[in-house]
Every structure is written in C-alpha cells, then in structure tokens.
Amino acid sequence: MMTTHPLGVQLYSVRDDLDAAVLPATVSRLAAMGYTHLEPYRILENTELLKSSMDDSGVVATTAHANLVALDREEHLRAARVLGIDTMIIPWVEPASISTREGVEALAAAVNDVAAWGAANDIRIGYHNHDFEFSQHVDGVSAWELLVELFDERVILELDTYWASVGGGDVLEILGRLGSRIPLLHVKNEQADPSDPAPLGPDITGRMPEVLAAAAPNLEFPVVELVVDDVFTALERNAAWFAAELGTVSA
Numbered sequence: 696m697m698t699t700h701p702l703g704v705q706l707y708s709v710r711d712d713l714d715a716a717v718l719p720a721t722v723s724r725l726a727a728m729g730y731t732h733l734e735p736y737r738i739l740e741n742t743e744l745l746k747s748s749m750d751d752s753g754v755v756a757t758t759a760h761a762n763l764v765a766l767d768r769e770e771h772l773r774a775a776r777v778l779g780i781d782t783m784i785i786p787w788v789e790p791a792s793i794s795t796r797e798g799v800e801a802l803a804a805a806v807n808d809v810a811a812w813g814a815a816n817d818i819r820i821g822y823h824n825h826d827f828e829f830s831q832h833v834d835g836v837s838a839w840e841l842l843v844e845l846f847d848e849r850v851i852l853e854l855d856t857y858w859a860s861v862g863g864g865d866v867l868e869i870l871g872r873l874g875s876r877i878p879l880l881h882v883k884n885e886q887a888d889p890s891d892p893a894p895l896g897p898d899i900t901g902r903m904p905e906v907l908a909a910a911a912p913n914l915e916f917p918v919v920e921l922v923v924d925d926v927f928t929a930l931e932r933n934a935a936w937f938a939a940e941l942g943t944v945s946a
Contacts, residue, residue, distance in 0.1 A: 700941035701916035703732035708921045708930060715741050719748040724927065726752035728934040734918050736760040738774040746778050755779060758879065760786035760823065764805045772816055784821035784853050793838045794831055803845035810849045821851040829862025830895060855881035856899055856906055863895035870909040878915040884936045907944050
C-alpha cells in the first residue's frame with residue numbers, strides 16, 4: 696500500500712526492532728504499509744544503516760527527536776546531515792523541572808538557545824509535549840501555555856494529541872487558536888485501552904477526522920506513535936486509516 700500524502704511514524708513504536716540485524720527489514724516493512732516519513736529518536740545509533748535502509752525503501756526522515764538541551768548538538772547535527780533531517784524536536788523533560796515558573800522560564804530559555812543554534816545551522820527546533828505540561832499549572836495557567844508564550848517564534852510545536860488530552864488540553868481548541876505554530880502532530884486512531892489513563896481534557900478518541908481537519912491548514916504531516924502489543928498490526932491498521940483520511944482532508 697502506498698499513499699501520496701506524507702505520513703510519519705515515530706520509531707519508538709518499533710523500538711524492539713531497530714537493532715542493526717533487523718533495521719533494514721523494519722524500515723522496509725513500515726514503507727510497505729504506506730509510511731513515507733520515519734521519525735527516529737536515537738539518530739546517533741546505526742546512522743549510516745538507517746540512511747541506506749531508507750534509501751532502499753523509498754522513505755525519508757526529515758524530523759527526529761533529540762533532547763538538544765542536554766545532548767551534544769554537534770554530534771546530532773552531523774547525524775542529521777547524513778539522514779537528511781532538518782527538524783529536531785525536544786521530546787521530554789523531567790516533569791518536576793517545570794513545576795514552577797522559574798523552571799518553565801529556564802526551560803524556555805534553554806530551548807530558545809537551541810533554536811538560535813539551529814537557525815545558524817539550518818535546523819528547525821521543536822518541542823513535543825506529554826501530559827504533564829498540561830496537568831501542571833503555574834499561576835493559574837498550564838506549564839504548556841506558559842512555555843508557548845515564552846518560546847521564541849522559531850520554536851515549532853509538535854502536538855501529541857493523545858497526551859495533550861490526557862493532561863487536560865482541549866486539542867481542537869488548541870489547533871484552532873495556535874495551529875499556525877503546530878506543523879506536526881503525533882496521532883493514533885485507536886480505541887482506548889482499559890489501562891490507558893482517562894483524559895482530563897475533551898476525549899479525542901474517535902474524533903481524529905476533526906483533529907486532522909482542524910490541523911490541515913498548517914499540517915506538514917501527522918506522525919503515528921503506538922505503544923501496544925502486536926504493534927506492526929496496529930501500525931498497518933493506522934497507516935491504512937490515515938492514508939484514506941488524509942485524502943479526504945486534502946480533497
């Protein structure tokens with residue numbers, strides 16, 4: 696199955712199948728499902744093999760997760776050049792580190808510093824949320840809203856729609872208000888698992904068509920991320936669904 700619409704997959708979904716011995720087969724399998732973009736999260740590992748595997752399978756990697764607030768920037772820049780990555784996204788911080796205004800301000804300053812470095816090296820810098828940015832509040836507003844206010848305009852947002860809703864965010868409201876700053880989404884079209892935390896914000900389960908429609912004016916591509924048993928079956932199911940739905944949204 697192939698799609699003409701860009702569709703990404705976060706490689707953390709297949710983290711157990713990324714060793715050098717199986718990496719080419721994993722990339723080929725994802726490409727056959729219809730994923731056009733891979734989003735790696737450890738670009739210093741098997742860099743050349745990942746690049747050759749993508750070339751062989753006809754997929755690309757333009758975005759990657761890398762905590763450049765803490766990790767070596769130059770090493771990651773070299774790997775990004777090999778892979779063709781032009782956007783590196785800070786994927787995680789310790790929740791306690793942004794539980795106060797001082798912590799949020801310190802993180803925003805650090806991310807802005809990375810963004811200035813990125814601009815000088817033709818690398819776009821982004822920030823990826825989890826639930827705690829939304830569930831933790833400072834002076835009556837969520838840490839996420841304060842971060843967005845403090846981030847340099849060069850910092851893009853990769854909105855994880857599931858975690859935002861779990862933390863209390865209203866995904867559709869956010870996209871309507873801040874969509875121009877959100878060119879990337881993390882998504883999944885799956886029924887809630889009984890073990891999943893109940894969302895504190897409006898539940899988006901079953902509402903992914905509305906989410907994609909709200910994001911469409913600014914969306915470069917959605918990135919599927921799944922942490923489930925039998926992940927390849929679920930990834931194939933999601934690839935088919937998003938390929939069809941993106942065609943509808945773009946029509």
